Amino acid sequence: MSVATLDTRAGDAKAGRVFLIGAGPGDPDLLTVKALRLIQGAALVVYDRLVSKEIMELIPAAAERIYAGKALGNHHLVQDEINDLLLRLARSGRDVVRLKGGDPFVFGRGSEEALHLARHGIAFEVVPGISAAAGCSTYAGIPLTHRGLATGVRFVTGHLQGERSLDLDWTKLADPEVTLAVYMGLQALPEIAARLMAAGLPADTPAAAVESGTTPRQRRVVGTLATLLDLTAAAGLQAPTLLIIGRVVGLADELDWFGPS
Template sequence: MNSARTEEGGRSGRVFLVGAGPGDPDLLTVKAARLIGSAGLVVYDRLVSPEIMALIPPEAERVYAGKALGHHHLVQDEINDLLVRLARTGRDVVRLKGGDSFVFGRGSEEALHLAMNGIAFEVVPGISAAAGCSSYAGIPLTHRGLATGVQFVPGHLREGHRLDLNWDKLADPDTTLVIYMGLQSLPETTAELVAAGLPAETPAAAIENGTTPRQRRVLGTLADLAERTRAAGLQAPTLIVIGRVVALADRLDWFAPPMAEVPTP
């Protein structure tokens, strides 16, 4: 790929699309930790944990590009253009995203925009929220005899729209269903899955701030998880895990930060 040039004629900087993982800085890859620790310019998202933000050098320039439901600091097209503009100043850019940037992180959209504009980039994978948060909650995503596969789906609602998912395909008792950004739509999700044939007693969990000292989890079933999370006051970011593997959570619970377990209502 031919790198773009700055207005002064020099080579543009590179953009590193870095997955910051689900929150625990010990889960960063060696490459991610090295890039973060030596960064001079960081464009970061809302879901990057405070513990990982603390690894950025104090003198580094920080640019916030976070998005929360219904409140976008920058829309995605603006973020894409921002990365190009910053790279064309000749500086390297660390684009820091929670989890893995290619798993519901829109990292591929940013990479395509960089490629179309001749900006050199590298992708640094991160541990996904699904893998990290479920493990820290004592939930294996697959287990012999309980789950032979995993499905990842987004659960966020656009204003005025219903979730547009293939409920019949998702209501598979032999797979684990992981729902990103699914807290607000949880009542609809659980009702649709039961209507599609998944038993109401299927184990289910909600994991808030997974892998961090602020982690909390709520365990229940399809029938009552929405009410349990509401009663517990869980907030985003919360990952939803549905499937028979959730029944192992108590026996495999190895990570116990203060207030990690929400009392049963």
């Protein structure tokens, strides 16, 4: 390992540090002890749209807050701008708490932010959070794996860029032995359902959609691959919504511990 590499990882001694914190899916009780300690001691917070209001209330009133949220088709800041913002703030000598929904390294683009900081000699730490897939499925009464129903789980993104179709290997995804947890898939649900059924996944495969999971605003719709689109439309579900597709969804009613849907 070169001296230059060691110096880069040690960070700029004059710069502040950046804490990339996973805020989890919304319930503040699901924060890690470390995440809670850093949030409550923060003087400067850069936060995303998916950080729940309950978690935002834990930030000290005197702390500076900078919104860096992104919604489909409406980016307050694009990713390159967020990367440069974190770099600029750290170079000013201030420690930065970067709050991201779920886990920073699971469809959170936290690794892109970390790489940008690392390549510019800024010290950073990553605090894992409970992912949306783990939290929302559990609060919806759906185990991601279960003996005899699912031998594994796959996390995929359903985010569409403009009018482009999803670039996924549908043949591999249409595996009845595996649970699919689809992030940001509500808008693309028509294509997701059609492609999976065309690839051989049975139309009666249990499927669910969970809106604002783990929070008091949680809503859950349970149906099948063939019916989920109509059910979500009738319920008026909106983002953030996680899709869960697989036989484990058939346990949702029995394991619905969180409350009425």
